[in-house]
Structure formats: structure tokens, C-alpha cells
Amino acid sequence: MENINAPAWRKSSRCGTSTCVEVAKVDDAYLIRDSKNPEAAALTFTKAEWDAFVEGVTAGEFRF
Structure with a gap:
């Protein structure tokens, strides 16, 4: 039987x-x-937490 809640991983x-x-x-x-x-x-x-991370990436907070 297939696990319905199995993660669908994306890269x-x-x-x-x-x-x-x-x-x-x-x-x-x-x-x-x-x-x-x-x-x-x-x-x-x-x-x-995810939304805050995406917002930070979009705003360039992780650029060195």
C-alpha cells in the first residue's frame, strides 16, 4: 500500500x-x-518559519 502522506521531494x-x-x-x-x-x-x-525564510531570500538577506 502506498503511503498517502509520503513527502513529494523537490529539488x-x-x-x-x-x-x-x-x-x-x-x-x-x-x-x-x-x-x-x-x-x-x-x-x-x-x-x-518557511514564509519568513522565503521573504528573507527574496529580500536578499542571505547574500554575502
């Missing part, structure tokens, strides 16, 4: 063959994992 199209993070949404949680180590535990974020 950026800009990753190519390099290692990237993968993101999935399950219910109200956003999950992030390392694509080269998918068996490791994923980081879990609430919608508010």
Missing part, C-alpha cells in the same frame, strides 16, 4: 548533478533534507 532545476537541498510539504510542515543523504532526518519548519 531546484538549477542543481544539475551537484548536491542540493530538497524541499517537501507535508500537511502544515515544510521539510528540508540533503539530497546526497536522503535517509538522514529532515529539518522541519512551520508555515510561518
Whole structure:
């Protein structure tokens, strides 16, 4: 039987063959994992935390 709540992991199209993070949404949680180590535990974020992260990226807060 297929797990209905299994994460549908997505990776950026800009990753190519390099290692990237993968993101999935399950219910109200956003999950992030390392694509080269998918068996490791994923980081879990609430919608508010995810929205704050996306807003920060969009605003350029993570540019060095």
C-alpha cells in the first residue's frame, strides 16, 4: 500500500548533478533534507518559519 502522506521531494532545476537541498510539504510542515543523504532526518519548519525564510531570500538577506 502506498503511503498517502509520503513527502513529494523537490529539488531546484538549477542543481544539475551537484548536491542540493530538497524541499517537501507535508500537511502544515515544510521539510528540508540533503539530497546526497536522503535517509538522514529532515529539518522541519512551520508555515510561518518557511514564509519568513522565503521573504528573507527574496529580500536578499542571505547574500554575502
